[in-house]
Amino acid sequence: FGEQTLAGKHVLVTAGGTRERLDPVRFLTNDSSGKMGYAVAEAAQQAGAAVTLITAPTKLTVPSGVTVVAIQSTTDLAQAVLDRFPANDALVMAAAVADFQPVTVADQKIKKTPANDELILKLKKTPDILKEVAQLKRANQVTVGFAAETQNLLANGEKKLRAKHLDMLVANDVSRADIGFNGDENQVTFILPNGVTDQTPKTSKKLIARALVDRLAQLFK
Numbered sequence: 001f002g003e004q005t006l007a008g009k010h011v012l013v014t015a016g017g018t019r020e021r022l023d024p025v026r027f028l029t030n031d032s033s034g035k036m037g038y039a040v041a042e043a044a045q046q047a048g049a050a051v052t053l054i055t056a057p058t059k060l061t062v063p064s065g066v067t068v069v070a071i072q073s074t075t076d077l078a079q080a081v082l083d084r085f086p087a088n089d090a091l092v093m094a095a096a097v098a099d100f101q102p103v104t105v106a107d108q109k110i111k112k113t114p115a116n117d118e119l120i121l122k123l124k125k126t127p128d129i130l131k132e133v134a135q136l137k138r139a140n141q142v143t144v145g146f147a148a149e150t151q152n153l154l155a156n157g158e159k160k161l162r163a164k165h166l167d168m169l170v171a172n173d174v175s176r177a178d179i180g181f182n183g184d185e186n187q188v189t190f191i192l193p194n195g196v197t198d199q200t201p202k203t204s205k206k207l208i209a210r211a212l213v214d215r216l217a218q219l220f221k
């Protein structure tokens, strides 16, 4: 490694699990640790790119030399991505984005009372950020999405690649405890619009990120 394959490129990476607030002290989120997205940011930076990392809250340290933008909700993430995408050559969406958000956010802590043995939460769909990005995308820009699947990895990955007009999709099986969310390792299948697929061995997220960055550099050629 150490080849400056992304020299001169501006790369936007998203990481972590978005938080959808219910009230001042509670939120809905998911198991994303941010490790996959941070590894991509680091690998892109090491490959010579100017990297901006848009991150939901994580316990990780931002790789040195990477510009960081902190967000919480899917709405924040959408705004940060849509604001910055025009000035970047590539977007890699490794963030685990909520598909639904509460219809209303309570101003005060939701209380339990003798009357409310059940609490019904009403959720609405979040904006699909990658679909909105596809509307802004210029011919020389590259978009890479992830697909977190618990079944039919390839078929669902291919659907997302097409629906979100991506140049590459990185599919991972999040039903497995040893890869996907949270751990230090992953195993992914890269899916390209021409139908070519390539499965990596199970290895560290850092090595997966390097493989992803090598492929990203190829997409600019």
Ligand code: PMT
Pocket (backbone or CB within 6 Å): 016, 017, 031, 032, 033, 034, 035, 036, 037, 074, 093, 094, 095, 096, 097, 098, 099, 126, 127, 128, 129, 130, 131, 144, 145, 146, 147, 148, 149, 160, 172, 174, 180, 181, 182, 183, 205
């Ligand atoms: O953070 P780690 O613990 O290291 O875990 C890594 C990971 C499992 C979170 C990561 O590898 C991963 O799969 N990230 C994508 C998770 C996800 O939201 O997948 P999805 O299949 O629901 O969404 C497909 C793509 O659309 C993703 O690129 C997602 O960022 C994007 N999306 C999703 C919903 C939405 N409203 N807007 C989006 O742009």
